[in-house]
Every structure is written in C-alpha cells, then in structure tokens.
Amino acid sequence: MATKAKTRYVCVDCGTASPKWQGQCPGCGAWNTLEETTVQAGPAATHRFAPLAGRTPVQRLADIETREQPRLTTGVAEFDRVLGGGLVPGAVVLIGGDPGIGKSTLLLQTLAAMSVSHRVLYVTGEESGDQVALRARRLELETGNVHLLAEIRLEAIQAALSETPEGERPVVAVIDSIQTLYSSELTSAPGSVAQVRECAAQLTRLAKQTGVAIVMIGHVTKEGALAGPRVLEHIVDTVLYFEGDTHSSFRLVRAFKNRFGAVNELGVFAMTDRGLRGVPNPSALFLSQQENQVPGSCVMATQEGTRPLLVEIQALVDSTQGSNPRRLSVGLEGNRLAMLLAVLHRHGGIATHDQDVFVNAVGGVRITEPAADLPVLLAIMSSLRNRALPKGLIAFGEIGLTGEIRPAPRGQERLREAAKLGFGIALIPKANAPRQPIEGLEVWAVDRLDAALDKLRGV
Structure with a gap:
C-alpha cells in the first residue's frame, strides 16, 4: 500500500x-x-545525518592546533576580491541575483579559468549539456578540462562528488541552481522549502567531509531576497549578491556574509560580448564624464569592504507642483533623506519644504553607509542655489541630528584614493583630519554642518 x-x-x-x-x-x-x-x-521521511568527521572527543579550544586555510584562486581577480582572496577548500558559497544578470556566465568563466590547474565540475539543473556548451563557445572559453553533469537528483550529485577516487575528485563544484535539486527522501516538489533546505544542508555537510568547495546559485524573489528558507543563508559560509540594472553593462557583486573574508566587499564587472570582465578602476565608472563642474553634483569617497571608491552624488531641487513635496532617492536610503533635509533646515538655515528633492548615486551603486550624509546635503544645497561646488572637491561624513559631523571609518584610505585620482580639496569631519599632509590634497576639516556650509560660501 x-x-x-x-x-x-x-x-x-x-x-x-x-x-x-x-x-x-x-x-x-x-x-x-x-x-x-x-x-x-x-x-522514508526520517533522515539520518552522518557525522561530519566521525566521533570526536570534547577538547579545550586552546588545545586545538590551527592551520592557515589555503586559497584557491579563481583566475577572476574581482571575484577573488569578493571572496576574500579566493575559494577555501570545503567552503560553501551561495550567489544570488536577478534572472539574466550574469550568475551562470561568471561561474562558467571561473570554472574555465580554474580548470587549467584544478579538476572542476559544473552541475546544471536548469539547462541541458548542449545549452551550456553553446554558451561556452559563444564566450570563447577553453573548457577542455571542465566536467559537466546534467542532473537534479541530490543523491546522484552526492555520488559524483563523494564516491569519486581521491585523485579524480573535483576541487570545485558549481550547482546551478539549488532550487532545481530534489532529494528522493522527500516527496515535495523541487524548489519547495523542504527540498531547498534538505539539499543545501546535505551539500554543505558533503563539502565539509570531502573538502570540495561548492558554489550554489540561488534564485531571488520579486523583492530581491534569496528564495527559499532563511536558514539557507545561515548554513553556507559566504553569501554573494549580484547588483546592477540588467539594461546596464555594469554588474556589482557584493559579499553580505563571509566567514573567510570581509563583508560588504565589492567586485565590479562589465558585461561584454565575451562575458564578464573585471573593472580594475571602478571609481571611474561612478564619476561624471562632464568636463566642467555643474550645480547639484558632489563626489563622495565611500568604503566598500576594503576598497575605497569615489561615487558621484547628484541632486535636483525644484519647486513643487503640489501640496506635498516629493522626496525621492535612488541608491540611497529614502527615510534618511527626509531626516537630512530637516537637519539642513534646522542647523544650516536652508529650507526645502516647498521644493521637490531628488537624489541619485551615479552608476547604479547602492550606498548604505552614513558617510554619504555630508555629500548629499552639499549636492542639495548646490542644486537649490544653482551654484556648482568647487572643482576637485570630494566629501564624506555622517551628520547627526544636532548638526555635528561625525567621522567615517578608514578616512585615510579614502583621502589617498581621492588624491590618486586627482582631487584637490577634501571637506571631511575634523576627526578624520590626517596627521601628515597628503600631497596634492587640501583638507578642510569641520565639526559641524554650519561650519561646512560657511566654508563653501567663502569660495
């Protein structure tokens, strides 16, 4: 029965x-x-999990001998940066993003580069082997040493990874995608909560047992979050997100969780007819191409993980046509914009209650750190007065409700990046003032918003 x-x-x-x-x-x-x-x-519903490494005794943490985990370089410099220097053997990486943004393309390129010196495996559940081969030929990749498995049954994938002899076992395996896999232990459909949780847990356990680095592609919901149970992000070692507009040629890969590197690390890629290519100087992408300084524009020095970036903040202030002025921000937090406008009125004497205010971070980058406060208000003031800021000016700093300008972390690295790209003036928090002068860079260090505005009125 x-x-x-x-x-x-x-x-x-x-x-x-x-x-x-x-x-x-x-x-x-x-x-x-x-x-x-x-x-x-x-x-059949009761499942027994094998122990990770057999039965081990209880130990004192101080008695455990540690060793440096070797890194597997992927051959893609920007991808290595986001991962913290490369893949760690036995690590599990989850990468998500909108459909068509380049997840499969990037990982196929990565495996092709790694196959020169390592044994790699590409597990496809969404495409046939012919489709993957056609994409590889279109990208002109050297895939002679890339092994392919078109399979969605978890047990078959486990056998391919664990039952292979030690010398022939893949070092890196890509699962495209975790939502297409199913385990015969469960009767629910692929992509269901139970299947995703079970398959991810089993693959993570297998990676720890065998030392195979596993990279899983994950689908996202219409809100942009990874589909499936939240536990999926907890059990993996690294969570990466693809960002950027599919209509733009630029793609950003950001680390939101990384047990082996810095979080919020950013990798910048350009989509070409031969796949994704790393951008060595991403600051140039986010800066205006205009020769002359224009009103409503201010360049900020932001920090993405260990990388300083220069991003242009643009603002447009215009008379409102209705009873409720609009407050719209792209790439910046909307609620924080309303708070900054109140601070600008109270402590800067500049009112925008009858103005529509629009703020945008150029290049599709998303800025979450509060160090963008000062550049945003400077761009708004510049647009409202229709007067451009001094040429070669960069700024950063968090603004409090009482009008004080608070320091930003790694201020020296931001200033050095600005000087390297030819900026001559830096309006920064007083606490970030460098102890030694930076060649070619004049520093204006202020501790309050009204002092920053007075600095600009005098030039």
Whole structure:
C-alpha cells in the first residue's frame, strides 16, 4: 500500500512548520510567509545525518592546533576580491541575483579559468549539456578540462562528488541552481522549502567531509531576497549578491556574509560580448564624464569592504507642483533623506519644504553607509542655489541630528584614493583630519554642518 503524503505549511523565512495555514508565522511572527509543502509520512521521511568527521572527543579550544586555510584562486581577480582572496577548500558559497544578470556566465568563466590547474565540475539543473556548451563557445572559453553533469537528483550529485577516487575528485563544484535539486527522501516538489533546505544542508555537510568547495546559485524573489528558507543563508559560509540594472553593462557583486573574508566587499564587472570582465578602476565608472563642474553634483569617497571608491552624488531641487513635496532617492536610503533635509533646515538655515528633492548615486551603486550624509546635503544645497561646488572637491561624513559631523571609518584610505585620482580639496569631519599632509590634497576639516556650509560660501 502506498504511503499517504502529508501536507504541512512551512515558513519561508524561519522554516517553522505548521499543520495548517495561518496568516502569521507562529515562529517568527512574519505575515503571509507560510507555504504549502508535501512530505512523506513513515520511515522514508526520517533522515539520518552522518557525522561530519566521525566521533570526536570534547577538547579545550586552546588545545586545538590551527592551520592557515589555503586559497584557491579563481583566475577572476574581482571575484577573488569578493571572496576574500579566493575559494577555501570545503567552503560553501551561495550567489544570488536577478534572472539574466550574469550568475551562470561568471561561474562558467571561473570554472574555465580554474580548470587549467584544478579538476572542476559544473552541475546544471536548469539547462541541458548542449545549452551550456553553446554558451561556452559563444564566450570563447577553453573548457577542455571542465566536467559537466546534467542532473537534479541530490543523491546522484552526492555520488559524483563523494564516491569519486581521491585523485579524480573535483576541487570545485558549481550547482546551478539549488532550487532545481530534489532529494528522493522527500516527496515535495523541487524548489519547495523542504527540498531547498534538505539539499543545501546535505551539500554543505558533503563539502565539509570531502573538502570540495561548492558554489550554489540561488534564485531571488520579486523583492530581491534569496528564495527559499532563511536558514539557507545561515548554513553556507559566504553569501554573494549580484547588483546592477540588467539594461546596464555594469554588474556589482557584493559579499553580505563571509566567514573567510570581509563583508560588504565589492567586485565590479562589465558585461561584454565575451562575458564578464573585471573593472580594475571602478571609481571611474561612478564619476561624471562632464568636463566642467555643474550645480547639484558632489563626489563622495565611500568604503566598500576594503576598497575605497569615489561615487558621484547628484541632486535636483525644484519647486513643487503640489501640496506635498516629493522626496525621492535612488541608491540611497529614502527615510534618511527626509531626516537630512530637516537637519539642513534646522542647523544650516536652508529650507526645502516647498521644493521637490531628488537624489541619485551615479552608476547604479547602492550606498548604505552614513558617510554619504555630508555629500548629499552639499549636492542639495548646490542644486537649490544653482551654484556648482568647487572643482576637485570630494566629501564624506555622517551628520547627526544636532548638526555635528561625525567621522567615517578608514578616512585615510579614502583621502589617498581621492588624491590618486586627482582631487584637490577634501571637506571631511575634523576627526578624520590626517596627521601628515597628503600631497596634492587640501583638507578642510569641520565639526559641524554650519561650519561646512560657511566654508563653501567663502569660495
């Protein structure tokens, strides 16, 4: 007699299971996150996990001998930067992004570069082998040593990775994608919460046992978050996101979690007819190509992981046509813009209550650090007065509600990057003033917003 399948509802955020649907998750309290999934009743549903490395005794942490983890360079410099210097054996990397943004292209290029010195495996569940081969030929990649497995059954993939002799086992495996895999232990469909959680957990355990570095491609929801249970991001070692507009030729890869490197590290790529190419000087992408300084523009020095970047902030202030002035920001936090406008009025004496204010970070980059506060207000003031800021000016600094300008981390690296690219004036927090002068760079160090505005009124 066939085993009857049971239905339960699982939260896509926290993984809490419920026997019936509810509007609010009983585990995390999120609304409308319970999704129906089918699980098999009986012995097949109970799954035994093998221990990671056999039975080990309890040890004192100080007695454990550590060793430096060797890095596997991918052959793509920008990808190595985001990973923290390369792939670590046994690490599990999850990379997500919008459809068509270049996830499969980047990883196929990476495997082609690594196949020169390492054994690699590309597991495709979304495309046939012919489709992958056609893409590789279009990109003109050397794939003579790249091994391909067109499979979506988890047990077959596990066998290909674990039962291969030690000398023939792949060093790196790409799973494209985790949402297409299914385990025969479960009866739910591929892509369901249960299947994604089970397949990811089994592959992570396999990576730790065998030392194979596994890179998993993940789908994203319409909100831009990784599809599947939130536990998926917790169990992997590194989480990367593709950013950027699919209509633009530039792609940004950002590390949101990395156990082996810095978070918020940024890799910049340009999409060409031969795939993704790393951009060695990304600051040039985010700066205006205009020869003369124009009103409403201010260049800021931001820090993305270990890399300083210069980004142009543009603002447009115009008389409002309705009763409620608009506040719109692209690449910057919208709620923070409203707060900064209030600070500008209270402590700078500049009112925008009858003006529409639009702010944009050039190049599609997304800036989350508060050091963008000062450049944003300078660009708004410049647009409102229709007067360009001094040529060669860069700025950074967080602004508090009382009008003080707070320091930003790694200020010296930001200043050196600005001087290297030919900027001559830096308007920065007083606490970030360099102890030694920087050649070619005049530093204006201020501690309050009104002092920064007075500096600019005098030039």
